[in-house]
Amino acid sequence: MKKIIKGGLIATASDVYEADIFIENGKIVQIGKDLTILDAEIVDATGKYVMPGGIDPHTHLDMPFNNTVTDDDWKSGTIAAAFGGTTTILDFCLTAGEEKLSTAVEKWHAKAKGKSAIDYGFHLMIGDLTPETEAELPVLLEQQGITSVKVFMAYAKEFQATDRTLFKAFKIAKDVGAVVMVHCENGSVIDELVEEAKRAGHTEPIYHALTRPVELEGEATKRAIELAHIAGAKLYVVHVTCKEAVDEIIAAREKGYDVYGETCPPYLTLDQSALAQPGFEGAKYVWSPPLRPKYHQEHLWNALKAKQLQTIGSDQCSFSFNGKKQLGLNDFSKIPNGGPFIEDRFSILYSEGVTTGKISINEFVDMVSTSAAKIFGLYPQKGTIAIDSDADIVIFDPQVKREISAKTHHMNVDYNPYEGWEVTGEPISVLVRGEYVIKDKEFVGVLGSGQYLKRGLKPATAETIKI
Ligand SMILES: NC(=O)NCCC(=O)O
Numbered sequence: 510m511k512k513i514i515k516g517g518l519i520a521t522a523s524d525v526y527e528a529d530i531f532i533e534n535g536k537i538v539q540i541g542k543d544l545t546i547l548d549a550e551i552v553d554a555t556g557k558y559v560m561p562g563g564i565d566p567h568t569h570l571d572m573p574f575n576n577t578v579t580d581d582d583w584k585s586g587t588i589a590a591a592f593g594g595t596t597t598i599l600d601f602c603l604t605a606g607e608e609k610l611s612t613a614v615e616k617w618h619a620k621a622k623g624k625s626a627i628d629y630g631f632h633l634m635i636g637d638l639t640p641e642t643e644a645e646l647p648v649l650l651e652q653q654g655i656t657s658v659k660v661f662m663a664y665a666k667e668f669q670a671t672d673r674t675l676f677k678a679f680k681i682a683k684d685v686g687a688v689v690m691v692h693c694e695n696g697s698v699i700d701e702l703v704e705e706a707k708r709a710g711h712t713e714p715i716y717h718a719l720t721r722p723v724e725l726e727g728e729a730t731k732r733a734i735e736l737a738h739i740a741g742a743k744l745y746v747v748h749v750t751c752k753e754a755v756d757e758i759i760a761a762r763e764k765g766y767d768v769y770g771e772t773c774p775p776y777l778t779l780d781q782s783a784l785a786q787p788g789f790e791g792a793k794y795v796w797s798p799p800l801r802p803k804y805h806q807e808h809l810w811n812a813l814k815a816k817q818l819q820t821i822g823s824d825q826c827s828f829s830f831n832g833k834k835q836l837g838l839n840d841f842s843k844i845p846n847g848g849p850f851i852e853d854r855f856s857i858l859y860s861e862g863v864t865t866g867k868i869s870i871n872e873f874v875d876m877v878s879t880s881a882a883k884i885f886g887l888y889p890q891k892g893t894i895a896i897d898s899d900a901d902i903v904i905f906d907p908q909v910k911r912e913i914s915a916k917t918h919h920m921n922v923d924y925n926p927y928e929g930w931e932v933t934g935e936p937i938s939v940l941v942r943g944e945y946v947i948k949d950k951e952f953v954g955v956l957g958s959g960q961y962l963k964r965g966l967k968p969a970t971a972e973t974i975k976i
């Protein structure tokens with residue numbers, strides 16, 4: 510019940526300082542030098558960073574997609590997340606056609622129940638609104654404490670919403686104080702380019718990237734920005750990959766629009782050439798939007814550094830290479846879209862960002878935890894180390910080096926896009942609400958102990974979340 514984390518270097522989005530942390534009943538109750546509480550367990554953090562637990566705002570666990578279902582469910586997915594230093598995930602609850610939205614949310618609760626090792630919340634995806642679901646949406650958001658709605662401008666045959674639905678979603682979200690997360694790519698034009706490529710006889714994975722040009726991400730980003738602005742809504746652009754989209758977000762923010770952006774580890778560290786490898790190897794790197802030519806990475810890092818992009822999501826959406834990815838062996842458009850990143854999100858950003866000097870330790874904490882807590886209504890319960898915050902804590906060794914491999918990762922897939930990469934820094938112990946989930950690199954958590962996070966819907970105001 511009582512713990513003191515001793516001797517570590519506390520790193521938050523704003524400070525780095527030496528202090529002990531006293532935890533009781535899952536909360537941080539005291540922070541100070543040389544704390545002594547007689548009956549508290551001592552957790553030695555000497556030589557380590559003590560950081561707020563990671564918040565991954567973008568996961569797809571146990572999700573039906575592309576005629577199959579993702580390979581990581583709430584058990585393997587949340588265990589892997591915990592190994593990687595993530596203590597809260599926000600997962601996308603899919604809705605379908607005329608189905609009641611509440612039915613979809615119940616299904617998502619059932620997927621997580623008894624399985625989640627860490628805390629979690631849902632974003633509610635909207636495909637097309639019927640008069641019934643349109644009426645249900647604001648009520649359900651409030652009842653379930655869901656502060657974020659997701660709309661896809663891509664995947665023409667599966668999830669894509671019309672601009673009219675997108676606009677309606679913005680209006681409703683504005684009225685209830687929710688944020689709308691949008692996958693910005695022009696799905697209809699992509700669909701046409703895919704058909705053209707197939708007619709020309711192209712089957713290889715690289716055509717996934719070649720049929721989704723950056724202009725179609727830039728165009729959709731601009732469209733979403735303008736529609737959100739007309740509706741007066743708050744927009745969060747998911748998985749930004751390229752200069753064209755970054756430029757639109759920066760231009761909008763400079764005009765004072767309420768726009769936020771997320772990018773993901775692979776867009777910062779891998780590039781389009783991965784899809785052009787011989788044979789079918791490139792299928793391991795098929796997700797959407799696709800990997801881009803390398804020069805885009807600099808624009809993403811710069812935008813993160815300038816806080817024009819605020820968060821790092823994993824976009825965890827895993828399919829085994831020798832399993833479900835093979836659905837696209839003879840047709841690139843049938844390769845299930847997505848990759849396994851929930852485990853290495855934290856380490857990749859630390860290693861490629863902090864140890865290379867691209868970002869500071871404070872910026873790192875902000876990107877992997879604090880900003881997401883602020884944008885999605887979890888702050889200051891989550892996302893920081895402060896009195897009364899949940900004791901979601903990562904004890905992180907910044908010196909240790911390890912090699913990423915599918916042989917040692919905990920995700921339920923047979924490959925890792927970072928296979929063989931050496932990263933510096935590793936979460937050693939991870940606590941959720943004061944209880945160990947990872948202790949000395951071993952999983953000691955309890956499946957089902959993760960709590961569903963009802964978030965508070967507050968009217969959107971610049972002061973409440975402006976970053
Ligand atoms: N990103 C991806 O390819 N799969 C997950 C669905 C999405 O986020 O677009």
Ligand SMILES: [Zn+2]
Pocket residue numbers: 692747748797798
């Ligand atoms: Zn997406």
Ligand SMILES: [Zn+2]
Pocket residue numbers: 567568569824825826
């Ligand atoms: Zn996604």
